[in-house]
Amino acid sequence: MSVTPPGPEAPVAARLRGVASSPVRDLLALTEKPGILSFAGGLPAPELFDHVGLSAAFQSVLEKGSAGRSLQYSTTEGDPELRRRVADRLGVRGLPTDPDDLLITSGSQQALTLIATVFLEPGDRILVEDPSYLAALQAFQMSGAVPIPVPCDEDGIDPAAVERLVAEHRPKLLYVVPTFHNPTGRTLSEARRVELAAVMERTNLWAIEDDPYGELRYAGEPSTPLATIPGAAERTLALSTLSKVAAPGLRIGWVRCPPGLRRPLTIAKQAADLHSSTIDQAATARWLAHVDLDAHLDRLRTVYGARRDTMLELLPGTLPEGSEFNRPDGGMFVWVRLPEGLDATAILPFAIERHVAYVPGAPFYATTPDPRTLRLSFTTHDPAEIRTGMERLREAFRHATG
Numbered sequence: 001m002s003v004t005p006p007g008p009e010a011p012v013a014a015r016l017r018g019v020a021s022s023p024v025r026d027l028l029a030l031t032e033k034p035g036i037l038s039f040a041g042g043l044p045a046p047e048l049f050d051h052v053g054l055s056a057a058f059q060s061v062l063e064k065g066s067a068g069r070s071l072q073y074s075t076t077e078g079d080p081e082l083r084r085r086v087a088d089r090l091g092v093r094g095l096p097t098d099p100d101d102l103l104i105t106s107g108s109q110q111a112l113t114l115i116a117t118v119f120l121e122p123g124d125r126i127l128v129e130d131p132s133y134l135a136a137l138q139a140f141q142m143s144g145a146v147p148i149p150v151p152c153d154e155d156g157i158d159p160a161a162v163e164r165l166v167a168e169h170r171p172k173l174l175y176v177v178p179t180f181h182n183p184t185g186r187t188l189s190e191a192r193r194v195e196l197a198a199v200m201e202r203t204n205l206w207a208i209e210d211d212p213y214g215e216l217r218y219a220g221e222p223s224t225p226l227a228t229i230p231g232a233a234e235r236t237l238a239l240s241t242l243s244k245v246a247a248p249g250l251r252i253g254w255v256r257c258p259p260g261l262r263r264p265l266t267i268a269k270q271a272a273d274l275h276s277s278t279i280d281q282a283a284t285a286r287w288l289a290h291v292d293l294d295a296h297l298d299r300l301r302t303v304y305g306a307r308r309d310t311m312l313e314l315l316p317g318t319l320p321e322g323s324e325f326n327r328p329d330g331g332m333f334v335w336v337r338l339p340e341g342l343d344a345t346a347i348l349p350f351a352i353e354r355h356v357a358y359v360p361g362a363p364f365y366a367t368t369p370d371p372r373t374l375r376l377s378f379t380t381h382d383p384a385e386i387r388t389g390m391e392r393l394r395e396a397f398r399h400a401t402g
């Protein structure tokens with residue numbers, strides 16, 4: 001076995017130090033081991049990818065006549081046909097959009113990084129839900145910004161707390177995942193959306209509305225996008241992605257920006273990667289032209305809805321007595337709070353020993369973690385596997401609680 005000697009220490013920027021080192025990250029690497037039933041990642045079910053439709057789309061844009069364009073450099077804003085199709089879809093979903101308002105990004109994750117580049121300077125404050133999407137926290141921290149957690153409950157973020165924290169911290173931005181939140185699965189109530197828009201107007205607070213999961217609704221009525229509510233509409237950058245409804249490997253996301261921000265965001269993207277993959281954008285536009293998206297989404301909703309129901313049915317018999325969990329109307333996640341005295345990070349090794357995994361909630365908190373929390377994803381495994389996984393998890397909790 002060869003051992004590479006350590007090289008000289010590289011002069012890595014200070015902003016990376018805090019972001020890179022998390023004990024939970026090392027634990028999570030173990031959850032990817034073969035044989036583990038993982039409820040940890042937010043992975044779509046691979047058997048539901050439309051690989052036939054996508055392979056036809058890729059083939060078609062690589063045919064003579066199209067290949068020259070599909071394989072060439074392109075504009076930073078993104079493929080015009082793809083922007084038109086995404087804008088049409090957003091319109092159907094209640095968010096009227098001009099294709100020119102859209103910047104196609106390499107996943108919505110890149111949109112977060114670009115917005116951080118455009119808005120945030122070292123030391124700037126950004127309000128985030130408590131807990132919040134981990135990789136968004138990382139993107140903000142990489143800009144040297146300081147995330148300020150805002151209290152949340154079953155109805156999502158508390159608008160009165162937002163107003164108080166704006167007065168206290170003068171943040172540059174608010175970051176919210178209002179529908180089927182990651183990690184909690186919660187949805188901001190309609191009344192709170194209106195209240196939040198009023199707070200944004202009163203305080204001139206700008207917001208990022210991140211919505212990767214809104215199309216995956218299994219119950220209830222569609223939510224109103226914050227980006228359509230007066231007061232919020234003029235100040236909201238709305239992000240979404242095809243990762244959860246088509247395939248994350250495409251890396252197709254977008255930001256819908258208020259007019260003055262189109263240019264700075266485009267310049268930031270130019271500096272980052274010139275443009276997102278031309279071939280992937282062309283194939284995705286072709287796929288959207290041919291797929292029956294409503295039928296595809298109905299299938300996802302039916303399958304994921306059944307998986308959610310299976311997990312919710314089994315959780316009371318799986319979790320230790322006194323645990324709490326929510327019943328999300330959509331998305332991919334259930335949020336669990338273990339009883340007093342239990343620590344989800346400390347129990348994870350017992351779960352991994354039994355070939356099952358979850359994500360402890362701790363890393364999703366910007367400042368003070370709640371060690372009792374954990375996130376379970378119900379989309380990746382079929383009901384039989386969920387059943388097996390829940391049995392293993394029950395054993396792990398039994399072992400941990402003696």
Ligand SMILES: Cc1ncc(COP(=O)(O)O)c(C=O)c1O
Pocket residue numbers: 042106107108109110133177182210212240241242243248251252253
């Ligand atoms: C809330 C949220 N935002 C953004 C993303 C990034 O998704 P992508 O870059 O694949 O579009 C995710 C992925 O899990 C997410 O949960």
